[in-house]
Amino acid sequence: MPSGCEAHRGAMLHFLDDPGNDPEPRPGTYEYFEDGLLVLNQGKVLAKGPASEWLTKLPSDAKVTCWQDGLIVPGFIDTHVHMPQLGVMASYGTQLLDWLETYTFPHEARFSDGDWARTEARRFTNLLLQHGTTSALVFCTSHPESVNALFEAAEEHGMGLTAGKVMMDRYAPENLKDTTAESYSDSLALLQKWHQRGRQCYAITPRFAATSTPEQLTLAGKLAAEYPDAMVQTHWAENIGEITWVRELFPERTSYLDIYDHYGLLGDHTVLAHGIHINNEDRQRLADTGSSIAFCPTSNTFLGSGLFDFRATRDADVSVGLASDVGGGTSLSMLATMAEAYKVCRLRDQTMTPWQAFYLATLGNARVLHRDEECGNFERGKIADFVVLDHRASPMLAMKEPFINNLSETLFNLMILGDDRAIAATIVASQVRYQRPALPQPDTLPTHSHTQGA
Structure with a gap:
C-alpha cells in the first residue's frame, strides 16, 4: 500500500x-x-x-x-430537492398549486440577488452535509445566479451535485419568469460552464409542463438531444389539480407523460419527481425509455398529494429514486425520508424493507443519477x-x-x-x-x- x-x-x-x-x-x-x-x-x-x-x-x-x-x-444521495426552498419548508396549510403561489414563488424571487444566492447555497450545502447527504439532484431558480452559487458552494466542499436553472416562461410572477429564448441560452451557458467540471453535472430543468410554453419545452428537448449525458429533471403527476390543469393546457396530447415524451424529454437521464397519479401505460412507457421516478414521500404526505405506488412501479421495472423534496418535503434527512417512505408503503398495504431503503439512498440513487461509477x-x-x-x-x-x-x-x-x-x-x-x-x-x-x- x-x-x-x-x-x-x-x-x-x-x-x-x-x-x-x-x-x-x-x-x-x-x-x-x-x-x-x-x-x-x-x-x-x-x-x-x-x-x-x-x-x-x-x-x-x-x-x-x-x-x-x-x-x-x-x-446519502438525494434525487430531488430544491435549494431555494429551505425557507418555505414546513409552511402551513395548502396543497401544491396554492403552496407554490403563496410560499415558493415569493421566496425564489430573492435569488436574483447574487449575494443572497451565495449565502443560501452555502447554507444548503452545509445542511446537506449535516444530514449525511453528499450528492443530490437539485432544482435552483430561474436565475442563473442561483445555479452558479450552488455549484460554487459544492466545489468548496468537494461534493458532486447535479443541478439546473428552472425554465419557466408562463404562469409565474414576472420576477421569476424567463423568456423562451433566454431559458435556452441561459441553460446552455450554464451547462457549458459547469457540466462535468470536476464532480459537477448539469440538469435541464423545466419546472413542470404547466409553467412552460410548447416553445420552451421544444427548446428543452433540443438541449437534451444536444447533450444526452446531461440529466433532465422536472415534476410530473403530483397533484390532481395540477394534472387537470396540465390536461387543459395540452389538449392535443394523450396524457401528462405524453407531453414530455412528445418534446423529447424522456430517456435514461430523466428523473420525474412524484409520479403518484399514473397508470400501467405510463409505467410501461417509463420502463421503455429508461426514465426514472423520484419518490418524494414527505412532500407527498405533507401537501396531501397522494400515496406513491412503490410496488407497482418496481413491478413494471421502472427505476425509482428516493428524495427529500425539500421544501415541500419536511426534512433534508434521508433517514426521515426512508421512514416516511415506509409509512406510505404501509398505507398501500406494501412495505419497504430497511435493506431496500438504504440501498435506494446510496447505490440505488447513484444509479438513477448516473453517478454509480463515481460513488454509491x-x-x-x-x-x-x-x-x-x-x-x-x-x-x-x-x-x-x-x-x-x-x-x-x-x-x-x-x-x-x-x-x-x-x-x-x-x-x-x-x-x-x-x-x-x-x-x-x-x-x-x-x-x-x-x-x-x-
Missing part, C-alpha cells in the same frame, strides 16, 4: 446491487463487516474488508480513525464519500439498542427513529466536512498510529 494512505475503522455496510424488497436481501447484493476497515488514498477507496485482514497491510505512517459503535455507510458504494477506485451513523444518537435510539438482534433491526431503527442527530460525521472525498459536536470518545485500539473520531 502507498505511503500516506488513511483508514477508517468501524462496522461497515455497502451494497453491490439491488437487494430486492423481501425481508432477506438477495445473496451477494451487500457486504457487511462487523469490524471493518475502509482504506483511502488520494480521496478514493483503495480497499475495504475486515479490519483483522487489512490493518496488518497498512504502511506504518497510515492514520487510522476508529469509530466505535459507528456504522460506516456510503454518503465502497468499490475500489470510487470517491470516498461516506457517513458514520450513530445508532445510539438519540434517547429513543439508545433505548432500543438493548433489544436489537441483528443488522436489519439496527437499520430499521435508524430509518424510523433516526434524524440528523444520528449523523456522527460526513466525509466527502476522504475529507471530514461535518462532524457532530461532542461525539463520545471511542476506545483506543492497538495497532499503528491512529486518531479517534471525536
Whole structure:
C-alpha cells in the first residue's frame, strides 16, 4: 500500500446491487463487516474488508480513525430537492398549486440577488452535509445566479451535485419568469460552464409542463438531444389539480407523460419527481425509455398529494429514486425520508424493507443519477464519500439498542427513529466536512498510529 494512505475503522455496510424488497436481501447484493476497515488514498477507496485482514497491510505512517459503535455507510444521495426552498419548508396549510403561489414563488424571487444566492447555497450545502447527504439532484431558480452559487458552494466542499436553472416562461410572477429564448441560452451557458467540471453535472430543468410554453419545452428537448449525458429533471403527476390543469393546457396530447415524451424529454437521464397519479401505460412507457421516478414521500404526505405506488412501479421495472423534496418535503434527512417512505408503503398495504431503503439512498440513487461509477458504494477506485451513523444518537435510539438482534433491526431503527442527530460525521472525498459536536470518545485500539473520531 502507498505511503500516506488513511483508514477508517468501524462496522461497515455497502451494497453491490439491488437487494430486492423481501425481508432477506438477495445473496451477494451487500457486504457487511462487523469490524471493518475502509482504506483511502488520494480521496478514493483503495480497499475495504475486515479490519483483522487489512490493518496488518497498512504502511506504518497510515492514520487510522476508529469509530466505535459507528456504522460506516456510503454518503446519502438525494434525487430531488430544491435549494431555494429551505425557507418555505414546513409552511402551513395548502396543497401544491396554492403552496407554490403563496410560499415558493415569493421566496425564489430573492435569488436574483447574487449575494443572497451565495449565502443560501452555502447554507444548503452545509445542511446537506449535516444530514449525511453528499450528492443530490437539485432544482435552483430561474436565475442563473442561483445555479452558479450552488455549484460554487459544492466545489468548496468537494461534493458532486447535479443541478439546473428552472425554465419557466408562463404562469409565474414576472420576477421569476424567463423568456423562451433566454431559458435556452441561459441553460446552455450554464451547462457549458459547469457540466462535468470536476464532480459537477448539469440538469435541464423545466419546472413542470404547466409553467412552460410548447416553445420552451421544444427548446428543452433540443438541449437534451444536444447533450444526452446531461440529466433532465422536472415534476410530473403530483397533484390532481395540477394534472387537470396540465390536461387543459395540452389538449392535443394523450396524457401528462405524453407531453414530455412528445418534446423529447424522456430517456435514461430523466428523473420525474412524484409520479403518484399514473397508470400501467405510463409505467410501461417509463420502463421503455429508461426514465426514472423520484419518490418524494414527505412532500407527498405533507401537501396531501397522494400515496406513491412503490410496488407497482418496481413491478413494471421502472427505476425509482428516493428524495427529500425539500421544501415541500419536511426534512433534508434521508433517514426521515426512508421512514416516511415506509409509512406510505404501509398505507398501500406494501412495505419497504430497511435493506431496500438504504440501498435506494446510496447505490440505488447513484444509479438513477448516473453517478454509480463515481460513488454509491465502497468499490475500489470510487470517491470516498461516506457517513458514520450513530445508532445510539438519540434517547429513543439508545433505548432500543438493548433489544436489537441483528443488522436489519439496527437499520430499521435508524430509518424510523433516526434524524440528523444520528449523523456522527460526513466525509466527502476522504475529507471530514461535518462532524457532530461532542461525539463520545471511542476506545483506543492497538495497532499503528491512529486518531479517534471525536
